[in-house]
Amino acid sequence: MNIRLIAFDLDGTLLNSEKSISAQTRAALERAADSGAFLVPATGRLHMGIPGEVLSLPSVRYVIAVNGAEVCDMETNQILYRAELDRQEALDLMDYMDALPAIYGWYQNGQGFIPSRFYDKMEAYAHAPWLLESMKSCYLPTDTPKETLFEQEGGPQKLQLYFRDPEARLKALADMEKRFPQYAISSSLPINIEINAPDATKGQALSFLTSYLKLKQEDTIAFGDGTNDISMIRQAGLGVAMGNSAPEVLDAADEITDTNDQDGIAKVLMTFGYETGISV
DSSP, rough: OOEEEEEOTTTTTBTTTTSOHHHHHHHHHHHHHHTTTTEEOOOOOOGGGGGGGTTTTTTEEEEEEEEGGGEEETTTTTEEEEEEOHHHHHHHHHHHHSSSSSEEEEEEEEEEEEEHOOOOOOOHHHHHHHHHHHHHEEEESSSOOHHHHSSSOOOEEEEEEESSOHHHHHHHHHHHHHHOOSSEEEETTTTEEEEEETSSHHHHHHHHHHHHHHGGGGGGGEEOGGGGGGGHHSSEEEEEEETTTHHHHHHHOEEOOOOOGGHHHHHHEEEEEEESSSSO
């Protein structure tokens, strides 16, 4: 396999429980980049919300963001690919979500928005301090969410729900998958549900980027752990699930590696000769 592109999810995949890149994983990725491989973060986050530590990796130029709603060239700040929800579709979804035991926000025009009535409840719904910090940094509260939705340029890139009760989340997820089969519905965390346009998947975005860079699909590797990574894992020449992945991701993968806290990415790359010089 001639590795030309390595795509990786962030939370639960590239980043360990301390929300950093281990020395072992960084070294393996640097070796791959030195050999000519593109390193491509593929995340549910906005591209402006990708940590500087990730962007500092060599050969990180292209980013798959918002679950594949956009592919961004970070060097030119150009959006190469976008797939968005229609505003009226989003409005209908919000009416449905208002009845759920959850809070929600959305990404639109490169910014996160959240109804003001949910803003002060974020701490109760964020399952970890890092998530609360991330939510506060990306969401702007709005007293008039429906008006805000129609004032912004372009349609929503993603709607995102946060639950306190895991069972309520599972019940809502099952109902939404039956009620709204036309959308890409997934999860990146045990407490959330994410809704994207049908073409806004990491797999579609990876397919676009591979074609844009004139690469072969078989020369790509993708790593992930959440259900929003399944399409990318299936699209890549080699799809790898982390040891901490959701069961559906394990079933979709070509290969299963160790967890994000056990240098799972590095251990796969080392089998391709990208030795790190660091003892595992």
